[in-house]
Amino acid sequence: MSFKKYKQYPIVQNFPRKWPDKQITQAPIYCSVDLRDGNQALINPLSVEQKLEYFHTLVKMGFKQIEVSYPSASDTDFSFTRKLIEENLVPDDVAIQVLIPAKKEWIKKSVEAMSGVKNGIFHLYNPTNEFQRRVVFQKSDEEIISMAVESMKYLVELTKDFKGNVTYQYSPESFSQTDLEFAVKICNEVINVVKPTIDKKMIINLPNTLEACTANVYADRIEWMCENLHHREALIISVHPHNDRGTSVASAELAVLAGADKVEGTLFGNGERAGNLDLVNFAFNIYSQGIDAKLDLSIIDEVKAMYEEKTGLIVHPRHPFVGDMIFTAFSGGHQDAIKKGMDFYRTQNSQEWNVPYLPIDPKDIKRGYEKVIRVNSQSGKGGASFIISEFLGVNMSKDEAIKFGLVIKDESDKLKRELEKEEIIELYKKLNS
C-alpha cells in the first residue's frame, strides 16, 4: 500500500470565485436517476413491475424529472419506457429522461423507446477525460468531439418530428477527471448543434462521475463552466455528484451556489460504488433551513419501506434525518436539554423549532416522540423524567427526578441493557405505591 501511486487533484488556479458568498434560497430542479444509475448498481436490476412501483413513489414524492431507463441496455429498460408512454402512466407535469450512449444504433433504439413521449429528456453522453479518450476509446481529441457532435446531430434529426416536448441533455461523462478547457470545448460544440434559446433551453450536465476532489473544487469547476459556456442564458446547468469521498451532498450544495439549476441523484444515495448524491439528505438539508424543499418529505418512512423492499438495501439507522435512530438520545446531557427544549417549545407555543439535538421535529415525518429519549446507563434524570411526564403525565420535582434517575441508571447498568418505556413506568409505579 502506497499513497505515492495517487496524485493530487488539480485546483482551479487564480479563479475569482463568487459562490462562497452565496446561500441556497430555493430548491433546485431535482432529477431522480434511481431507475437508471441506481438500477445499474443493483445486484439484481429492477423488473418492469418493480420499476413501475418505484416510479409511482417518485411521482408521489413530487419529482418532476425522472431518468427512467437506459433503453439500449436491456429489454426490461426498453419495455418499461414503452409501458410508461403507451399506457399514459406519466403525469403531464413530469418529464421522463433516458440515457443514451453516443453510438448510432443505440441512439436509434433509445429514440424508438421514447416514441410518443409527452415530455421527454434525451440525455446523450460520452466519456471525455484524457485517459478514456486515449486508452478506452483510442481516439484523438477531435474524434471524441466529433463523436458527441455527430451523435447529437443524429439525435436531433431522429426526434425532429416528435409532437411532445423534447429537451436535449448532454453530459461530458467523467467531467470530474476532464480538463476544463476540453470540457467546455466539447459542450460548446454540442450546444452549437442544439442551438438552445431562452424559451427552449437545453441541459448541460456536469457529473462528478468519480468524486475525487473536495466540494469547493467541484464548485469552482461548476462556476468556471457557467462562465465559459456559450449561451448560458439558454442552458439549464445540471450536476450529478457521486459519493466516492463521502461528500456528494456537500458537492451538490456548493455546486448549486456555483450556479447549478438542477441536481441529479437517488433516494438514500443508492448508486455505483459509494453511491450517487442522496437526494433525501439534500432535500432535508434545504427543508431544515426553512426553505420549501418542493418534495413531499412527510411520507419518507413509506418511501424508505418501498426502497428497502425493491433494492434489497437497508437505510442506515444513523442516516441523516431518516434513520431509525436519528431522533434518539441515550446520553443524559442530551436528554436533559431535549426535555427542557421540548417543554419550552410546548409551553411557549413557539412557532420556531429550536430543540437542542433535534435537527427537525420528528412529527414532520410522522414519527412520535417515544423514540426520542431512550434510557440506558448513559442516561440521567432528564431521560427518566421525560418518559414519566410524556407517557404517565406526572411531572416530578427536581429532587424526585434525581433519585428516580439514579434508580433507573443502576437498574440499566445491572441488566446491561436499555430499559423499555414500560419497565421505567413500572419501576416508577412500584416506588410510588
Ligand SMILES: CC(=O)SCCNC(=O)CCNC(=O)[C@H](O)C(C)(C)COP(=O)(O)OP(=O)(O)OC[C@H]1O[C@@H](n2cnc3c(N)ncnc32)[C@H](O)[C@@H]1OP(=O)(O)O
Ligand atoms: C457513469 C455512467 O453511469 S455511464 C452509464 C453506464 N451504464 C451502463 O453501461 C449500463 C448499460 N450498458 C449496457 O447494457 C452495455 O454496456 C451496452 C448495451 C451499452 C453495450 O454493451 P456491449 O456492446 O456489450 O459493450 P460493453 O459493455 O462491453 O463496452 C462498452 C462499449 O461501449 C463503448 N462506450 C461506452 N460508453 C459509450 C458512450 N457513451 N458512447 C458510445 N460508446 C460508448 C465502449 O468504448 C465499449 O466499446 P468497444 O466495445 O468498442 O470497446
Ligand SMILES: CC(C)C(=O)C(=O)O
Ligand atoms: C452518464 C453520467 C451522467 C453518469 O452517470 C455519471 O457520469 O456518473
